[in-house]
Amino acid sequence: MHKADFAERILSLAIPSDRAAAIVGDLVEDETIGPLGFWGAVLQTAVVQAFRRIVEAPSATASFALRAVAAEWGLMLAGCVAYVLALWVAVSFATVSFHSKLPDSAVSSLSWCISNVAVPLALGMWIARRDPGRAAPAILTLSAIHAGIDLFAALAIAALGAIGLRVHLEIILVLRVIDWASVSSALHSAAMYATLYPALLLAGALFSRPTSAALRT
Secondary structure, eight states: OOHHHHHHHHHTTTSOHHHHHHHHHHHHHOTTSOHHHHHHHHHHHHHHHHHHHHHHOHHHHHHHHHHHHHHHHHHHHHHHHHHHHHHHHHHHHHHHHHSSOOOHHHHHHHHHHIIIIIHHHHHHHHHHHHSTTOHHHHHHHHHHHHHHHHHHHHHHHHHHHHTTOOOOEEEEESEEEEEESSHHHHHHHHHHHHTHHHHHHHHHHHTOOOOHHHHHO
């Protein structure tokens, strides 16, 4: 892929594609900047435009992020079904071909990959298709919502523990959805939502194509 095409995809996460093409065209024609300056300008523009969208339209951005939460739960349920089917195939293959049990590490790795990698990638694609040109602001807002909830959970667990109450909250729908069993688990979840989670969402959005219906809106 030509660097201009990839740069346009990056900028199209934060601004409409026509503006992204114009900005990239100007950067390509600027002979005073090298490759490092080019990509630095692309990333800086994308970040600035994403945060500008959040500041200028917080209600719309938050509303779409909440819609994405509902979509995420749907994808998580689909992931549960995929996990059960994949696990059945893997167990059957291990039993028939090797006459042995599937290692517990393989089971946990499959669960982790589906819930923490496959679902965020699919959600990033969903966001980009539904909100072309504004995926990055929605992703940053969604990540902040998740991380904020987990940070609040950690503070609540710590506060309750200080007065002698123990809290153990886990939600498992075949795949682990929420793990607030301790302050450390809640903080770990918050850290994931602030780092790996948005990176995977952006990766999914980056390699997605908006639907024709979305492009007309």
